[in-house]
Amino acid sequence: MSLPPGFLDELRTRTSLSQVVGRKVVWDMKKSQQGKGDMWAPCPFHQEKTASFHVDDKKGYYYCFGCHAKGDAISFVRETENVSFMEAIEILAREAGMQMPARDPKAQEKADRRSQLVQVMEQAVQYFRLQLQTTQGAPARDYLERRGLKEEAQARWDIGFAPAARRALLGHFKDKGVDEALVVAAGLAIKPDDGGAAYDRFRGRIIFPIRDGRGRAISLGGRAPDPKARAKYLNGPET
Numbered sequence: 464m465s466l467p468p469g470f471l472d473e474l475r476t477r478t479s480l481s482q483v484v485g486r487k488v489v490w491d492m493k494k495s496q497q498g499k500g501d502m503w504a505p506c507p508f509h510q511e512k513t514a515s516f517h518v519d520d521k522k523g524y525y526y527c528f529g530c531h532a533k534g535d536a537i538s539f540v541r542e543t544e545n546v547s548f549m550e551a552i553e554i555l556a557r558e559a560g561m562q563m564p565a566r567d568p569k570a571q572e573k574a575d576r577r578s579q580l581v582q583v584m585e586q587a588v589q590y591f592r593l594q595l596q597t598t599q600g601a602p603a604r605d606y607l608e609r610r611g612l613k614e615e616a617q618a619r620w621d622i623g624f625a626p627a628a629r630r631a632l633l634g635h636f637k638d639k640g641v642d643e644a645l646v647v648a649a650g651l652a653i654k655p656d657d658g659g660a661a662y663d664r665f666r667g668r669i670i671f672p673i674r675d676g677r678g679r680a681i682s683l684g685g686r687a688p689d690p691k692a693r694a695k696y697l698n699g700p701e702t
């Protein structure tokens with residue numbers, strides 16, 4: 464989505480940085496000079512007791528003299544809410560009572576597809592998690608224990624197990640009514656070029672989710688607990 468010219472300028476004019484920042488910090492009223500738009504607070508980006516985080520409300524910029532974090536209202540929302548540039552603009556525009564421009568339908572479609580893939584990925588992670596607790600998963604659990612990855616670590620990293628079957632995950636998704644093409648697109652199954660039936664990419668493997676900065680599973684790593692396996696490690700493509 465692209466923004467019309469002047470949109471960001473108007474958003475900046477309508478946005479009070481001290482108001483946006485004020486929700487996340489406690490101002491040091493002794494050091495601040497509110498009338499001048501000169502505000503100080505303990506920094507929200509690093510641990511401190513003194514106020515070295517400065518907001519220049521007139522210019523709309525902040526700067527931390529401790530950790531050197533700096534930026535404007537958009538970057539502040541991005542950092543503190545952990546959202547993208549566009550999402551930060553949406554949040555600020557809503558608060559400023561500004562109408563967001565209509566989304567480009569192609570970009571919308573792409574975003575929808577991406578969120579579908581993320582969902583399929585997460586469902587696969589949960590499915591593999593459950594399989595690790597089954598009888599079939601016992602050798603994988605033993606292997607992990609021997610490597611010092613106890614139950615707590617397995618839960619923390621969402622480590623799972625892919626059964627040694629061609630259509631275990633695909634069967635699970637079929638029961639849930641998930642389109643097979645989506646499972647293939649997520650890199651969780653392989654569809655042979657010769658038109659044969661699709662099959663699970665990960666079979667008889669311990670599964671390690673690979674997550675992005677926002678905690679979304681973007682790929683999976685599979686490790687064969689059996690040392691005689693052809694490929695010890697197998698990584699899925701990134702979605």
Ligand SMILES: [Zn+2]
Pocket residue numbers: 506507508509516527528529530531532
């Ligand atoms: Zn700081």
